[in-house]
Amino acid sequence: MFGIYLKRELSRRKKAALVIAMGLALGIALVITVNSVSAGMQQAQGKVLKSLYGLGTDMTVTKARTAPTSSSSGRPKFDFDAKSDSSTTQSSDRVMTQGGQSLKSSLVTEVAAQKGVASAVGALSLNVTKVDGSFTQGKAKSSTSNSGQQGGPGGQNGGGSTGAPQVQGGGASFDVNSYSVAGVDVTHQDLGPLATSKITTGKTFTAAQTSAKVAVLSKSYAKQNKYTVGKTFKISGTKYTVIGIATPDSSESTTDVYLPLKQAQTLGDAKNKVTTIYVKATDSKQIATVKATIQKNISGTTVTTSADLADTVSGSLSTASNLATSVGKWLSIAVLIAAFLVAALLTSSAVSRRVREFGTLKALGWPSRKVTRQVVGESIVNGLLGGVLGIALGLGAAYTVTAISPKLTAELGSTGGGGGMGGGPGGGGPGQQAASAAKNTIDIALTAPVSVTTIALAAGLAITGGLIAGAMGGWRASRMRPADALRSVS
16 A cells, blocks of 8 residues: 555656755765765875885885085085096996985884884985086197287398197087986885886896896886896996886886895995885874884984875865865755755645645544655655666766866975975985975876765765655644645635
């Protein structure tokens, strides 16, 4: 009886049912769209942070920045012999630790021993500046000039005079090339600078290559310099063999060359030194506590978490994320509340127009609870219909955003910490950015993924909207008396 009556009443009031369903659908569609776009922005921010951190890294530990001493300006210096023949090409490499700051390798073990730390890996970040070219010596030439004056006894013309010699020609032509080198702990490559890249050609380091003169190059650097697997190149006179080409998982890696950590330490004259310690916490929810513990127990260091890095990300990605968080969610909530109220009011109004119907049913013996159940049942069906339409509209909007894939930019600048940020070796982290005070811009394509949780949320909202509308309409219907039906008869 309930089902038959429900089907008949919904068929009779198709227009009213569709209006209620569409009101709920618009609110639900907006919620799905905002949630999916917000999820896409979180993924985009995750890609940005991955380009700064090693995969799985929760925080980094670096040396607290100190003022440079008077004896070390930190600027590269090159000495060449200006008397060299033009046929001789001169070349010199200057290798410096990233930012001029380093930590003792023993601190990696100390950090790993702190409470809440699952693992810790050290890495060394180097900047290599290569200058090569040649000098061309100038040639000294003397000029002879005639005075054109008579002089001397007998009125003879004066002879020509020789002027001071002048150097003509000569000069120098030098090329300057800078690139970044990351020293990798080959025994723990799942955490650190190489973890965000995949080896697409060749192979990665093995645990036995701790001191081997081998290298992995980034795809862009290898392409620029026409390096392939098996070729060799030199850094400060040391020859390295290319064993692999790495492609970053997201964005363009700012690390050009990866070496075993010991080789990088030898190259940078930084024995038993690291510039960054990558840390993975045992519990991602306790990162702030682990950060405080490390800063308390290990002095002279700065600990940086992903939350700190997120504050340094600016550009359109940050602006859009703030809008989605502060405006979009509140707007969707307001629209959803309005949709619920409209559904409740329309249901209540429909009940008011059915006085004779409900009064007659009560006169035939229907109890108030049965009348209420009938109204609530109709409202839930309207809510489910609105949920189906809303999910369809929301999926369509999310698909449209993903298909268009609008480009957002993320600018990775230094923080207010003045360089205390933990940075990825080879320029892969904010340590380099704090040191150079420069901004690295990354383009991210925005997507709008819809999760099962979002669909479940939409279904729950649809049912909730139906229950709210049904509760208000059912309460009004339950208060009707059989006499009301008689009074409505004209």
